[in-house]
Amino acid sequence: MAFAVQDKPRAVIVISSHVVRGTVGNRAMVFALETLGFPVWAVPTVTLPWHPGHGKATRIVPQAKEFAAMMKDLEGARWLGEVSAVISGYLAEAEQAAAVASLVHAVKKKNPAALYLCDPVIGDQGGLYVAEDIAAAQRDRLLPLADIATPNRYELEWLTGAKLDTPDAVADAALDASPPTMLVTSAPSFMARGTGNILVTPDTAMMAEHRHIDNPPNGPGDLTGAVFLARLLDGQDLQTALQLTTESVFEILARTAKRGADELTLETDAQSLSHPMAMVQTRSLAFPGGGRRA
Numbered sequence: 603m604a605f606a607v608q609d610k611p612r613a614v615i616v617i618s619s620h621v622v623r624g625t626v627g628n629r630a631m632v633f634a635l636e637t638l639g640f641p642v643w644a645v646p647t648v649t650l651p652w653h654p655g656h657g658k659a660t661r662i663v664p665q666a667k668e669f670a671a672m673m674k675d676l677e678g679a680r681w682l683g684e685v686s687a688v689i690s691g692y693l694a695e696a697e698q699a700a701a702v703a704s705l706v707h708a709v710k711k712k713n714p715a716a717l718y719l720c721d722p723v724i725g726d727q728g729g730l731y732v733a734e735d736i737a738a739a740q741r742d743r744l745l746p747l748a749d750i751a752t753p754n755r756y757e758l759e760w761l762t763g764a765k766l767d768t769p770d771a772v773a774d775a776a777l778d779a780s781p782p783t784m785l786v787t788s789a790p791s792f793m794a795r796g797t798g799n800i801l802v803t804p805d806t807a808m809m810a811e812h813r814h815i816d817n818p819p820n821g822p823g824d825l826t827g828a829v830f831l832a833r834l835l836d837g838q839d840l841q842t843a844l845q846l847t848t849e850s851v852f853e854i855l856a857r858t859a860k861r862g863a864d865e866l867t868l869e870t871d872a873q874s875l876s877h878p879m880a881m882v883q884t885r886s887l888a889f890p891g892g893g894r895r896a
Contacts, residue, residue: 724740
């Protein structure tokens with residue numbers, strides 16, 4: 603399965619949280635996409651001084667009517683034909699999903715080849731960290747519109763109601779979920795003390811795995827979605843995109859951890875985005891029972 607390469611439109615609309623300090627949400631995705639050669643339209647769903655994991659912080663959330671009005675402005679922008687893709691991440695309110703969905707429809711109407719990647723940022727191994735109505739809005743309003751989704755393992759567990767303890771279980775759950783192309787991060791690995799990214803389409807399932815990094819900084823999921831999208835927009839096949847994306851993110855995580863930094867050091871490791879040197883192992887997976895989407 604391959605996605606069409608687009609010669610002219612290069613802009614990507616990125617919709618997620620914005621932090622003043624740090625490299626999560628929009629900060630991570632915008633940096634990665636621009637480093638890889640893509641102009642970005644950045645839409646903040648919430649503004650914070652830093653990631654909440656660093657301590658209590660003020661949240662500035664646009665009012666739902668104002669957020670929807672701004673998205674309508676983008677839908678009518680004379681430059682909308684520049685847009686090759688939309689990527690959405692963290693939502694601060696459930697009402698934001700409708701405005702995101704409307705913008706995705708407008709982009710695809712203007713450019714039918716445009717891609718929509720939904721990263722349903724709703725939780726981790728500790729469970730949901732957003733209100734349940736926000737998680738439900740991601741599931742019910744945005745994932746059905748997406749060409750690609752990049753949930754982590756724990757988000758996929760919530761979305762499917764299944765416990766996913768093995769790579770094959772993750773692949774099988776992703777096969778039955780929406781959309782047809784799923785890249786599941788933080789997946790269980792065959793490697794001792796490893797972790798992996800599992801990519802599933804109607805025709806194939808594959809994993810790129812590497813050693814686990816203890817106490818990683820926030821942001822690798824945001825970074826993974828952006829880099830994977832950029833690789834696809836540049837015309838790489840799915841396996842190459844999976845491998846290079848995993849190599850880039852693993853290399854940046856490893857270097858950040860070695861420095862003892864509490865945020866991804868993207869500005870220092872920008873070269874890792876375009877030319878990663880790390881090696882990861884990629885393998886094919888078999889769906890349990892030989893299942894495929896109809």
